[in-house]
Amino acid sequence: MNMMNALERRSTFALSSIFALRMLGLFMIIPVFAVEGQSYEYATPALIGLAVGVYGLSQSILQIPFSLWADRFSRKPLVVLGLLLFAIGGAVAAMSHTIYGVIIGRAIAGGGAVSAVVMALLADVTREEHRTKAMAAMGMSIGLSFVVAFSIGPWLTGLVGISGLFWVTAIMGVLAIFTLLLVPKTTRHHRNFQQGYLHQLKQVLQMPDLNRLHVSIFSLHLLLTAMFIYVPSQLIQYAGIPLAKHGLVYLPLLLLGIIFSFPSIILAEKYRKMRGIFLTAIVGVILGLVVLTFGATSKYLLLLGLGLFFVAFNVMEALLPSWLSKSAPIQSKATAMGVNASAQFLGAFVGGTLGGQLLTLHSTSTGWAILTAIAILWCIIGFGLKQPRYLSSLIIRLPEEDSAEQTTQGLTTELLEIKGVEEVVIMSEQKVAYVKLDKKVIDEDGRQRLTQLFGKELVI
Template sequence: MSTPEQARRYGRRFIMVDNMLVVMGFFIVFPLISLHFVDHLGWAATLVGVALALRQLLQQGLGLLGGSLADRYGAKPLIVGGMLLRAAGFALMANASSPWLLMASCVFSGLGGTLFDPPRSALIIKLTRPQERNRFYTLLMMQDSACAVIGALLGSWLLQFDFWWVGMSGCVLFLCAALVNALLLPAYRVSSKRAPALAAVRTVLADRVYLRLVLTLSGYYMLGVQIMLLVPVTLKQLAGTTAAVGWMYALETLLSLSLLYPLARLGERYLSQQARMLLGILLMSSSLLLMSTITLWQPAFVVLALFYIGTIITEPAREVLIAGFAKTEARASYMGMSRIGLALGGATGYVGGGWLLDMARALKQPGLPWLVLAAIGYGTCFMLYRQFMQQGQHCKRVRWWRPRPALA
């Protein structure tokens, strides 16, 4: 019989394998959607943005529902069912010849994510101790970057033949992920007690400080989703080749593998989670401001590197800060609710980004989308700062700087 620590160790290793399949399956398809439907087929960027926003709204906006079901019935059935739905969505997307088929494929993909994403996030909280969490999230982000670039490069190569191969490859990877979870994932309970789903929902909705935080993060997600929409189209136009998408993810992987762990360790040692989040979002916003002046692909990649470094600083701190709010009786519900900011910000970012791109082309003002996004990023930083200061006044004081470690 295994000890609790051995069970946690097995669970963490399983999460790494599962995460590899999920990330590769996602990134083999989604970064290529705007290139295929906007650049190759000539569809309006706003139309494709609406389809992507629909997936985002369904997956993240219904996250609380998926999380509450996982708290009630356990992680395994939700994860397996959700991955099968995602696979069906990618198979439909591979054959999408009209906007309605693209939107239907995004509906299947989004509903699948609604089911499997919150319980997977809750398992990480269950299987890691608080002091281990920052390092584990950092390792997952490093793996995310490596798998994303592999998926994007493979998708870019397959796109040379036909988008059908891109969509079906994503379908196969999610079918494999569903099979792995069905066969190997233990029947974990993600909450400390099996309460009715509505009870878990009420617990989350009563946490006003948490709700304000996840809603304010909508602005941060509006910046992040442009990696799927504006950035691939812009880089392809500047570089003149679809291979630029692969270069983009190669850059992210290089920066993540070389900087993610040391920056996370330095931040953990000297800065609070709140300070790291604000610093990262400020850097992302400033890089978007610089992007409005770029006309060549070489400086575009330099500015993109600054954006990625901002993400590298922000993401581990955000994950740990969000996880710290989750109560044991409603872990998956908390993680599902944490996606509401991603739902609102992601959907607005996709639709707004597509509309801004069409508007910029019509007005011949290529810097317009980046100026608007930079303003949103700075506004988000200000609102987060206000919230953190209020938390310091009414709860325990927010410490922006950690005390310098004593010399041995």
């Protein structure tokens, strides 16, 4: 039970790859478009900025509709639709000769707002005990794609031009669809609470702990985006590192963050210290920003501050999706993730705007002090979070005979009647089901009934 099974590893790899391919295509544009975008007809600085930012705006607006649908319908077709929109948008931008065409293409690409759907699908196909590991792998794939994109984006643009770079993003969107074949087809069963879309969204928005998690992802990505706009000029000026080699700074810091995040994940999940690790990570962000506030003009203090920030960022990036999936209502898991993803993209949008304003300041330390104040406010809000509840998962093998579907339906109904059983996820092609339950709620009668249904004594 300490290791993910083959199905979980395969699904985690596939869904992390979808995130990585999308983000790689997206991030490669950012370091080159401010310069290359000037070659488009009708281009102005404001329209170039809009071409970069409109993707995040589309994502922010459409995450919630996609996630509401994902709580009612099969998640995989929605992911395919989102990836097709991403690929089509890349193709439209690639064929455009005017900045307006690029803006339209980027808006279409952003319309494939399926980040929350992918995370909800990952939550379906992983057991509760391994959720944080799976989410961490996804978070790391995003971070790695960010660094790789910033490193190869300028080089690739030199080879194929800016329109070729957009074609590359379209191809990556198509490739991501094929990785989805590695993810099993799932059918979710839970105690169904029939409610309208607006009521479902209202229910999610009225949960204080979920709102604190939304504030957390907003703050984290605001700080990250602002930092990546604010810090490059300081790496050049104070550390003497040219722009082309900044990826060589970010990559070791990212790897350092990954190394530190694994023990944190084990502590958070195995020993149920999620709240403590979460608050420690926010303090780590604050400490990194404080070091930058007072030492950004020193090469080594600048790198130390960035290192602290990256370590804390990686830990937080792993914890937040897992915590969200534990705290969200079972029947509204994707909706909660959709609101969270909207907050994430909105944070990146605000962070980008704020980062541009920080560049106009005469004092480097003032800019870092502003970001530190935002992190402290985040810590105050996040302090009210309660420890999430921890579900456990049992694996049950489904019958192979012709009447398997009818037998499975009957078994699912019986399982959901047991107090403490929250959800049953069926993977029919693999003849496997995950039974997700709350050990603190299940009683002796429930234990005996599970023992009868599983045909063996269960330790719960």
